Amino acid sequence: MYAYIAGEVAKKAENYAVIDVNGVGYQIFTDTFSLNALKTGEQGKLYTYLKVAEAEMTLYGFATIEQKTMFEKLITISGVGPKVAASVLCVMRVNDIAAAVISSDDKAFAAVPGIGKKTAQRLVLELKEKVDIEDAVGDGVDMEMFTQDAAQEAVAALCGLGYNRQEAVAAIAAVKSLGDSAEELVSLALKRMGK
Structure with missing residues (x-):
């Protein structure tokens, strides 16, 4: 309206x-x-x-329109109403939400007041179909050559190595056109970050 x-x-x-x-x-x-x-x-x-x-x-x-769009995605999840969705957006930025979903980090959602472990897991599971790497990285990134599955695995691998979600997503986005598999992307990202 x-x-x-x-x-x-x-x-x-x-x-x-x-x-x-x-x-x-x-x-x-x-x-x-x-x-x-x-x-x-x-x-x-x-x-x-x-x-x-x-x-x-x-x-x-x-x-921003991006915040509103993410809010609308959040309220489609069973058990997440407008108040809970607004709470998520108070604690996490749009790219943080997308990065948490991509890296399967339900703990990031569980840290939001009013969200329990089961709801956090449901958010990660059900938002997988609704968010992508582009949401996590932001505008201005050409995603045509970026394989979604490989990117998700690579981001998860970097998070497993101790990098925060945003660092991992940014690092993988920077090398997206240089590799096809998750292993290649992780290796290239680590070299780029000097590790």
Whole structure:
């Protein structure tokens, strides 16, 4: 119903902002990263998702389209509603979520308040079909020559060697066109990182 709401930021609270659009204040629940992008008294814009329930309508807002898209992917998972999805986005950035899924790191999700071990495992399992390396690396990366399975294995291998998810994804993305198998990608990534 609402693609985005733009106007003067009238108020910021712990988990929401009020945006004044021509005298109407919209209370929009949002994540920490999006809140930090807004400044009270200045113009702001949030891409929105409207949750309609029996007794209420709630707006959720995001600073970027990528955040909104990830939110919509998260709420498709059984047991993950808008509040839990918003909690995930408060703790993890979009590329962190994608990297955790790709490297099968359910512990990253279990660290989010309100998510238990089973829900964390379900998130990793069910999001595998919905996120890819491009989500983890971000815009501007040509993924045509990057084999998804090999990339996933290579990222998981680097995480197993002690690298954090973001380092692993960035390293594999940097060598994606130089190797076809996970082993080649890991070897090339390690050489590139000087290890």
